[in-house]
Amino acid sequence: MTHKRLIGHITLAIIIFYTAITALHWLMIIGLLGWMIFFVATSRNSWCVAFRQTTWLSYPALLLLVFIAAIGFKSMFLCLYKIPSSSMEQTIKPGDIVWVNKMVYGPRLPTSPYDIPWVNVLFWLANRHDSAKTQITWPYRRLKGFSKMKVGDIFVFEHPDLGENFIKRCMGAPGDTLQLIDARVFINHKPVANPPRAQFYSRIEMDTTVRTPNPSLTKMLKKEWMNFQPHQHCYAGIMLTENQRDQLRQHPQVSRVSFETRSADTIWLVYPFIRELNWDIDNYGPVVIPCNGLRMKLDAITFALYQSIIRKYEGHDFYTKDNLYYLDGQPITHYEFSHDYCFAMGDNRHDSNDSRYFGFVPMKLVVGKATATVYSPNSEDIQ
The missing domain is CATH 3.30.70 (Alpha-Beta Plaits)
Incomplete structure (x- = not known):
């Protein structure tokens, strides 16, 4: 065995061992497949040599492998995102291009063929209308990642209402209690330092x-x-x-x-759009960020805060009548969440369309964590 082949086998073995002890089984399977491909491509075994020399078989297999690897890399590992707006200035600016690491929180599996890179082009050409995107839908699933969402993470997600990709900073992780007092963020009743460039x-x-x-x-x-x-x-x-x-x-x-803190806006109310709360973008909450297993007592405020996500993302018929609360037709006094959510805010605190306006971001809409700046006029990494 040559020196290069030995290094290749050792590297793949380390990756497989690491993924096994961290319970990242999906990544271990990919590592095993990588080791098998590496073995076929380098082994002197007669069967492997014969396969490599059979060009009518090995060349199409190579092209197919490259196509699958390209789809898998963009779907499971990394992608690029161009900053469209100024809501994260001065941390990142419009026109900057950032790496989005999908492995940190775990890759989100496609919910339809339109979520699969390059394959989606074939489906668009076949159907040729927007409604086709909703014809085939698979249940939401996210593979295990390296870590959970944390306060301070910059992440890319699909806007709950617009469907477009946004980038913000997590200022409330699942299960946290968030409050803003004169633009100062408090998490679980403790002050949080502002990002350096907020x-x-x-x-x-x-x-x-x-x-x-x-x-x-x-x-x-x-x-x-x-x-x-x-x-x-x-x-x-x-x-x-x-x-x-x-x-x-x-x-x-x-x-x-x-x-200068901003007073309550009489035109643009903040979420959940109740004037009596007198919340604004600098004085907001306290509000509990829902998480899987959190049991919440229902009242007028909690109903207003969580009704939209219970209907849209938890999948229930949730409504109130005669001061009582009903879930799928049954009266209830408490509700237990089955999904995780987070609270997103832009670093440009007084010019950002974020959770203060559209509410909680479900983890099922999170694409990945922005980890580095690939291109920037100032050549500055994310902080």
Whole structure:
């Protein structure tokens, strides 16, 4: 056995052993298949040599293997995602391309042929209408991953209402209690540090002895933060990170810099759209993030918070009548969840369409964790 073949066998053996002890059985099976293919491609066994020399058989098998490997890689391991909006600035910006690792939370198996890369093209060509996508549906299943969703993870998911892929940061994992007080996030009643590049709407007040902003200051602001707009009375409204705020406080012509919390919006109500709660994007909750096995007592607030996901993702006919709550026609006082959910928020805290507006994100819609920046104008990795 050559040195290269020995290294290949040892590497595959380590992968198989690791997946076996971590109970990642699906990855162990892929490792075994990889070892078998490697053996056939390198072995001097007469049967393997004969197969490799039979070109009419080995070439089509190779092409089929490459096609299956390409489908499997994109479906089970990694994919690329281009950032479409500014909701995660300054962490990642529009136009950035990030790696999405599907193995972290476990690969989500396809729910229809339209979820299988390249195969879906054949189905679109055969059916040629949008409704065809719902003709064949398989139950949701997710294979075991390396870890669970955690607060601080940046992840890609399908928007619960729009169906488009979004990218946000997890600010509430399954089972957590989340609350926002003056834009500060509390998880399980403990404060959570803001991401390093999270930005907030801020007010900059200039030196009152100067009627207009100093040209050097205006130039600096426009160079660093392009959305700077001077207003009357020598102040400016701008989106700032904590580090940028601290830098501006050192400027001799800046008298005050402060984050401005947003008051309740009379037009765009936050989820669950109850005016009496008086919640807004900076003062929200407390709210419990549902998880598998969580038993919840039902009242007017919990019904408003969870009714949509119980109907849409838990698969029940859930309604209220005469101050009573009914599940599939039967009166109940408590409900036990059967799926996991999370709470997503953008790092651009005052300009993000996230869970504060559309509610909880079911894990069944999570594509994977964004782990690295492949391309960025600033060449900066995700933090």
